[in-house]
Amino acid sequence: EDQVTQSPEALRLQEGESSSLNCSYTVSGLRGLFWYRQDPGKGPEFLFTLYSAGEEKEKERLKATLTKKESFLHITAPKPEDSATYLCAVQAARGGADGLTFGKGTHLIIQP
Amino acid sequence: NAGVMQNPRHLVRRRGQEARLRCSPMKGHSHVYWYRQLPEEGLKFMVYLQKENIIDESGMPKERFSAEFPKEGPSILRIQQVVRGDSAAYFCASSRFDSDTEAFFGQGTRLTVV
Numbered sequence: 001e002d003q004v005t006q007s008p009e010a011l012r013l014q015e016g017e018s019s020s021l022n023c024s025y026t027v028s029g030l031r032g033l034f035w036y037r038q039d040p041g042k043g044p045e046f047l048f049t050l051y052s053a054g055e056e057k058e059k060e061r062l063k064a065t066l067t068k069k070e071s072f073l074h075i076t077a078p079k080p081e082d083s084a085t086y087l088c089a090v091q092a093a094r095g096g097a098d099g100l101t102f103g104k105g106t107h108l109i110i111q112p
Numbered sequence: 113n114a115g116v117m118q119n120p121r122h123l124v125r126r127r128g129q130e131a132r133l134r135c136s137p138m139k140g141h142s143h144v145y146w147y148r149q150l151p152e153e154g155l156k157f158m159v160y161l162q163k164e165n166i167i168d169e170s171g172m173p174k175e176r177f178s179a180e181f182p183k184e185g186p187s188i189l190r191i192q193q194v195v196r197g198d199s200a201a202y203f204c205a206s207s208r209f210d211s212d213t214e215a216f217f218g219q220g221t222r223l224t225v226v
Contacts, residue, residue: 004154042219043116043203043219044217046215087155089155099147099157100155100157102147104152
């Protein structure tokens, strides 16, 4: 069974204080690892897809990296508007399409 | 370019009633996924549909829940005889192809069973 574990569950940072969120996963063949951002009362907003170990992607203050067992979402010099819950998900490379398996998320608060 | 549209945004049903949740995918997308998010829980996959076909319903409860994606019109998630435990946020996502791993989510329908 595919599993995704995110840590920490919650993280409070000062504005400008860089940090990393962790996503550990087990999956029978990885088709893709996804990062989403979710604001309260909203649907998940797509950030990145990573496909193979060693791959990195960047978007503004966010950078996602991938190894064979985990992914990190690095946040550099965050701003209050980066406050949200960040979700990690995996999709297995099985025959036929499957939905995503999500972690419970990291609730990030950036204080001014 | 409108995103994934879900309605209603909020739905209140009494125990035993039926709930119908609708999802219109993004323009050009023919693959729809339904997820359920319980309080303090992660998103859980329920069902994956293409037009007129259910591809994977491995996450769907065996009883009371059904989904369809007709040739014309939105995808529908139907919950019959709702119980308090069905209270959750239900999200729909769509993608262009099954190999397109960028699925875009709607804003969700928040179902409350009283």
